[in-house]
Amino acid sequence: MATSGNKLLLAWRMGRVGWHLLSGCTQIALFFGRSTPAQKQRRIQNWSAQLLGVCGMRVQVVGDIAAIPKDTGRFWVSNHVSWLDIFAINAVQPMRFVGKDDIQTWPVIGWLVARSDTIFISRSNRAAALAANDIISNALQAGANIAIFPEGTSTDGHQLKPFKHSLFQAPISAGVPVQALCVRYPLPNGDLNPAPAYHGDISLWQTLVALLQQPQSVAEVHILAALDSTGMSRQQLGASAQSEIAQCLAQCAEQVVPIQAEYAETVTQ
Template sequence: MHQTTSLLVRLLRIARLAAHVFRGVITIATLYPRLSQPEKAVITQRWSQQLLHILAIKVKVTGQAPGVYPPHTLVVANHVSWLDIFALNSVTVSRFVAKKELRDWPLAGFLIKSAGTLFIDRSKRRDTSQVNKQLAAALHNGDCMAVFPEATTSDGTGLLPFKSSLFEAARLAGATVQPVAIRYVSPGGHYCASAAYAGDTSFGQSLWAVLSTRAMVVELSFTAAMPAADASRFALSESSRSAIAAALDLPADA
């Protein structure tokens, strides 16, 4: 069971968090448009690292991370929390494919959109096809992109089926697929439910749960990268899921 922080500590974190988000908005609005993608990646990485520090979340990396902004790379990961984006960006920065609802979030939506996120409405097959074309073009042009193939969040104790559709972009672009397993634990290594953003939990409830936890560790396990050119999207999806399941110590059919 995680230990909760005092109300005063939580309020201080909120104040620091608000100031950090405000600085991020100002940076994106004034500085970002003049920067190259590598320069943007460095700023994004540092901002994400500082955010996690404010929230008392330590990042633990296993395996070989591919670098700050590896070109022609599709990062794929299981999805537990809104924190996943910042945890991944603290190590390997990517442009994300995210559900369209995030675009309308106050402040966070602006930050995510300005970072080059591609938004998708999974209820519309035509929208998925259009995003796939944009994703393939971005990978072909040397971007590092990221997707959550479960298409929704879980509580982190299992692994949902992967949607294979967006793996087609990696195949078309001849990109490299980099699976990453994400797990949130206590400093002692036990499962931590505070980060989970699933079910009927609101963003406010999720944020308060994170702020109320004294300390947390996010484990990022980078598994072996896979060339996508000679594999089907279904094979890439299944291989990625199996690799992530193994890194999470889950059965392949979990």
């Protein structure tokens, strides 16, 4: 049962989230049309970091994000726990995401995501998924950072579902590396925080309410190995990425991983 303190915290944060969503809509309407790609990415990064801050969440980066070259396109692959994954990753490295077309129906967030250069794929149309490889490959060759959640659905964060390999053809065709990521939401004792997990019958609203009632929460973004796509099949490349992320989850389950770096920059527009 929620205490009066939790109710006050929830009401305060819910109001701030609503205001921040309105700010995001305003920025897109007023600025995105005349912004360069780099300016758009910077706004997305700042806005994502601020949203997580409003929700009481810190983003911690495990690994050296600064060592990743910025002058070429890269295909980013992550496990999928929550709708918060997109904002946690964007707070560290802004990028274009590939998502299911039903995300566009989400209130407000769907509108924001749709106007952030997201590449949408119909979950029921295999031909559309295959055609998306050409779109992604062209974007990668033009220097874009593209991210996918190859499980195709979200989990509770403890394990991975089998990766879908169809979109791994894009980095092979573009000749760019695959960058593996692992996203976790740990509690102070090292266990996984169940509040952000958006899976099964849990609704987005339920995850948001549970999250906002916590005094503070953490999102870990682990920077894992970069995988060379040269000479690889999409099945081999997908299996290698899955192995990297699964190994990270297993290691984190055994011990609390020390934080090597923390993303702390928050810029108010």
